Amino acid sequence: MHAVLLQELKKHINLTxxxxxxxxxxxxxxxxxxxxxxxxxxxIALYEHFVVSGCLMxxxxxxxxxxxxxxxxxxxxxxxxLHSFLxxxxxxxxxEALEDTELLIITREALDNLLxxxxxxxxxxxxxxxxxxxxxxxxxxxxxxSKVEERYLRFLKKYxxxxxxxxxxxxxxxxGVTPEFFSRVKSRIHR
Amino acid sequence: MHAVLLQELKKHINLTxxxxxxxxxxxxxxxxxxxxxxxxxxxIALYEHFVVSGCLMxxxxxxxxxxxxxxxxxxxxxxxxLHSFLxxxxxxxxxEALEDTELLIITREALDNLLxxxxxxxxxxxxxxxxxxxxxxxxxxxxxxSKVEERYLRFLKKYxxxxxxxxxxxxxxxxGVTPEFFSRVKSRIHR
Numbered sequence: 212m213h214a215v216l217l218q219e220l221k222k223h224i225n226l227t228x229x230x231x232x233x234x235x236x237x238x239x240x241x242x243x244x245x246x247x248x249x250x251x252x253x254x255i256a257l258y259e260h261f262v263v264s265g266c267l268m269x270x271x272x273x274x275x276x277x278x279x280x281x282x283x284x285x286x287x288x289x290x291x292x293l294h295s296f297l298x299x300x301x302x303x304x305x306x307e308a309l310e311d312t313e314l315l316i317i318t319r320e321a322l323d324n325l326l327x328x329x330x331x332x333x334x335x336x337x338x339x340x341x342x343x344x345x346x347x348x349x350x351x352x353x354x355x356x357s358k359v360e361e362r363y364l365r366f367l368k369k370y371x372x373x374x375x376x377x378x379x380x381x382x383x384x385x386x387g388v389t390p391e392f393f394s395r396v397k398s399r400i401h402r
Numbered sequence: 403m404h405a406v407l408l409q410e411l412k413k414h415i416n417l418t419x420x421x422x423x424x425x426x427x428x429x430x431x432x433x434x435x436x437x438x439x440x441x442x443x444x445x446i447a448l449y450e451h452f453v454v455s456g457c458l459m460x461x462x463x464x465x466x467x468x469x470x471x472x473x474x475x476x477x478x479x480x481x482x483x484l485h486s487f488l489x490x491x492x493x494x495x496x497x498e499a500l501e502d503t504e505l506l507i508i509t510r511e512a513l514d515n516l517l518x519x520x521x522x523x524x525x526x527x528x529x530x531x532x533x534x535x536x537x538x539x540x541x542x543x544x545x546x547x548s549k550v551e552e553r554y555l556r557f558l559k560k561y562x563x564x565x566x567x568x569x570x571x572x573x574x575x576x577x578g579v580t581p582e583f584f585s586r587v588k589s590r591i592h593r
Contacts, residue, residue, distance in 0.1 A: 271542070271543065271546055273546055274549065279542075279546045281539075281542065292539075293532065293535050293536055293539065294536045294539060294540075297532060297536070303543065304539075326525075326528075330521065330522075330524075330525070331521075331524075333521075333524040333525040333528045334517075334521070334524040336528045337517075337524045337527045337528045337531060340528060340531035340532055340534075340535060341484065341488060341531055343531075343535050344484050344531055344534050344535055344538060345484055345485045345488070347535060347538040347539065347542065348472075348483075348484065348485060348495075348538065349485075350542060351462070351470075351472065351538065351541060351542060351545070352462065352494065354542070354545050354546070355462055355464055355470045355545070358465065
């Protein structure tokens with residue numbers, strides 16, 4: 212189980228056997244069923260989540276109850292409500308399992324400690340967070356840009372593995388349009 | 403000039419005299435006037451920018467020519483179009499000086515090199531990027547949430563130094579509302 216995580220880390224940094232053991236000891240295994248919540252406002256997000264198998268989604272519910280999907284997190288993605296996780300304040304984003312999902316989770320304290328013991332992990336997380344920033348900027352462009360086709364093509368590029376695993380209404384929510392409008396856009400593209 | 407940067411870095415990490423020299427040698431000084439562009443699509447964002455004095459803003463122009471302000475970057479803030487800077491692809495965000503601004507700038511290559519020479523900087527940038535993620539998530543909430551009052555109060559908390567330095571129409575653009583609507587919201591809050 213931890214092998215998937217170590218393999219992912221070793222794409223970016225070198226680790227000694229002792230460091231691998233420290234990392235393995237710091238992450239706990241968790242299994243959740245489809246539709247189960249990992250983070251539910253106003254609870255504090257206690258863990259950073261690494262997805263081993265399955266898929267999570269992080270979303271915001273606005274005052275009208277409309278769901279705005281921020282990210283999908285399939286295999287080898289990380290996700291948490293970072294603000295809540297770091298500041299120990301109430302979460303504002305939901306994290307829910309879209310499929311039965313296996314996870315490795317780590318608390319804030321264990322992560323702080325691990326970053327001290329294995330300083331190279333700072334390098335890994337710098338790169339991870341860079342990617343998260345680019346993803347969020349992309350997400351903002353999705354919300355602000357008026358071209359739905361473009362948003363959809365970006366979605367396909369970012370999540371090639373997800374198009375056939377997700378219900379269409381969730382992809383529509385991610386793109387910020389109604390399922391009906393999304394269906395029209397798709398048939399326009401495929402023609 | 404570089405003292406401001408070193409001081410900022412030393413809030414989070416310890417640096418030797420040799421490391422301080424390396425850092426100083428890697429950043430170049432630049433001065434721009436109000437309204438000058440640092441990044442203008444489709445140019446590639448060649449630098450990461452650290453603001454010594456003055457203020458920058460980063461924004462997106464949608465297809466209708468409406469400006470969506472992503473962040474203001476006053477003293478001691480960093481900003482660039484990260485995707486363009488890292489991937490050397492066309493920028494999509496404008497970065498413009500709101501005031502006469504003094505900057506320290508670094509190229510992608512110099513930054514990569516510096517991260518190798520001064521590994522603790524990974525720690526600094528991990529923290530910086532964490533903050534950027536929280537800021538962007540905040541920004542997304544600003545766009546998605548329907549309560550303008552709340553967005554305005556968040557703006558005041560995030561940028562206490564800026565309220566009287568920025569024209570009102572720019573704050574309205576940051577909040578995603580028209581200047582007229584923003585003015586009504588303000589008078590409602592202050593009553």
